[in-house]
Amino acid sequence: MTTKAESGIVRLIDMIFPGDANHHGTLFGGVALAHMDKVAFLAASRHGRAPFVTASSEKIDFAAPARIGEMVEATGRVTRVGRSSLDVTVELIAEVPTSGERRLCTRGLFTLVAVKGPETELPLPPLGTRAAVETDAALRFVDMVFPQQTSHYGTLYGGDALKMMGKAAFLAATRHARASIVMAACDRIDFKSQIGEGEMVELVARVKMTGRSSIRIDVELWAEHLIAGERRQAAQSTFTMLAVDEKGKPMPIGVASAP
Structure with missing residues (x-):
């Protein structure tokens, strides 16, 4: 199944692991900027359907830290469009996974320019009056396929696809239960389409069922060609996630673990 993607908010969500943090246990500024620049690039590409490069960014002030074990969410929206550039x-x-506390770490404005070439149509499309609206409660976030994630065929490794889908299931289950979550099982995964280097991927995770201490999460993996805008479902599966206490034992959902 293929569809056309609509422009709007582009969201990237990741976990902060020790390798992304400094000796204070907080996210490296460079890693934060890399997330923001990636989101800016994907938002620009989805709007302009052209190859873009980052031209500049305004001063970025960090108002609050992001710590190891927290989620970090970067959202980008096109706010200005010129003939060959946009902001x-x-x-x-x-976001603290178990409590849901959210705090703004920083905000920035990125200017990107469309590279002239056979795939570039100028002027860029004007800024729309309505952005795409998310009509359900699914967790959605994007990422991009880089060369180190591909096989010698130039397509995404199955293992990397599974890693992305597992992360989506974890994030959706954590936000639903607000508890420590581990993966208990993964159902059969059907790969329907290859994903090429340079394509954007979107993960869509929905809570299917909630038990006493387990949550079933349906996860879809979509691929999107950044120039053509064509979207196709690449894979889907269902994951069983388990809420656990501080000793790693199953814990009823809705019961906070001890500090």
Whole structure:
């Protein structure tokens, strides 16, 4: 199944692991900027359907830290469009998984320019009056396929696809239960389409069922060609996630673990 993607807010969500943090246990500024620049690029590409490069960014002040074990969410929206350049406003928010506390870490404005070539149509499309609206409660976030994630065929490794889908299931289950979550099982995964280097991927995770301490999460993996805008479902599966206490034992959902 293929569809056309609509422009609007582009969202990237990731976990902060020790390798992304400094000796204070907080996210490296460079890693935060890399997330923001990636989101700006994807938002620009989805709007302009052209190859873009980052031309500049305004001064970025960090108002609050993001710590190891927290989620970090970067959202980008196109806010100005010129003939061959556009601006993307990006916000970076940290979220405590078990409590849902969110705080704005920083906000920045990125200017990107369309590279002239056979795939570039200028002027760029004007800024729309309505952005795409998310009509359900699914968790959605994007990422991009880089060369180190591909096989010698130039397509995404199955293992990397599974990693992305597992992360989507974890994030959706954590936000639903607000508890420590581990993966208990993964159902059969059907790969329907290859994903090429340079394509954007979108993960869509929905809570299917909630038990006493387990949550079933349906996850879809979509591929999107950044120039053509064509979207196709690449894979889907269902994950069983388990809420656990501080000792790693199953815990009823809705019961906070001890500090």
